[in-house]
Amino acid sequence: MYAQAPSSIHPLVVAWHAMTPPGGQVVRVLPDGCLDLIWRDGAVFVAGPDTAARLHPTAGGTRFAALRFAAGTGPPLLRVPADALTDRAVPLAEFWPAAEVRRLAGADDPLAALEAVVRRRWRDPDPTLVALAAGARAGRPVAALAETLQLSPRQLHRRCQTSFGYGPKALGRILRLRRALALAVGGHPFAQVAADAGYADQAHLCRDVRALAGVPLRTLVG
Incomplete structure (x- = not known):
């Protein structure tokens, strides 16, 4: 439960x-x-x-x-x-x-x-971190995120490491996985999931899911 x-x-x-x-x-x-x-x-x-x-x-x-x-x-x-x-x-x-x-x-x-x-x-959230998470969740490139947040690539990487536990590329990859899983659970075909979540193709989606989750996407969807 x-x-x-x-x-x-x-x-x-x-x-x-x-x-x-x-x-x-x-x-x-x-x-x-x-x-x-x-x-x-x-x-x-x-x-x-x-x-x-x-x-x-x-x-x-x-x-x-x-x-x-x-x-x-x-x-x-x-x-x-x-x-x-x-x-x-x-x-x-x-x-x-x-x-x-x-x-x-x-x-x-x-x-x-x-x-x-x-x-x-409790401390109120840092608006920069909220925006960083939203941008990564939307699949925005690291360079575009840094520019939007008015941070250098090095500053962005450091803020991401200390706030999320990994750099912006890894954060984006993990949030992309969560986005793909939500779409797949919602019944979308895997090819559409790959396109909508920002993967190059369905094969890319399947490789990334297995690398991060340890099992195929179909196993996660149940």
């Missing part, structure tokens, strides 16, 4: 919760350019941005409550650059006071507790 909804904190924050079915489950988590603050059966940790899909075997009955931060909003909250967390899961106690983390760990309503503590620490 998995469910998500916009958080009351900000439109760029998604609240989600899940419980693993009896017998356990292996979940394939695809990269999305986001950072998650996760409560799992009393353990609280930060899941950094992934560069490729990860498989997570989980025992039956495991409970999750979490907040997902888009558009570079997570690193300012933690006061740690995103590229220090790339492809990592790190205990929250490495960033926040141990007493605060213990209160979160023992909360009766962990999702409400996460939202309450994040709301106290």
Whole structure:
């Protein structure tokens, strides 16, 4: 069971919760350019941005409550650059006071507790990062993004690394994958998905999906 909804904190924050079915489950988590603050059966940790899909075997009955931060909003909250967390899961106690983390760990309503503590620490999103994410999501070339945001290519790369965990080309590739998957799940033919998502052709789409997700697009669509 998995469910998500916009958080009351900000439109760029998604609240989600899940419980693993009896017998356990292996979940394939695809990269999305986001950072998650996760409560799992009393353990609280930060899941950094992934560069490729990860498989997570989980025992039956495991409970999750979490907040997902888009558009570079997570690193300012933690006061740690995103590229220090790339492809990592790190205990929250490495960033926040141990007493605060213990209160979160023992909360009766962990999702409400996460939202309450994040709301106290929240910083409004950097407009440049919001625009960067929107441009990358739309498939804009790196040079055009840099020009629009009035950043040099080097500045753009540095801002992207510290805010999203990887450079602008990798971010664009990951967001293109998410765009393609949404189109495919919506029932569009794969050739149309490739064209609409910005791939050279269907073969390019299939190669990129397999490289980032580890399985063919048809497997992801189900």
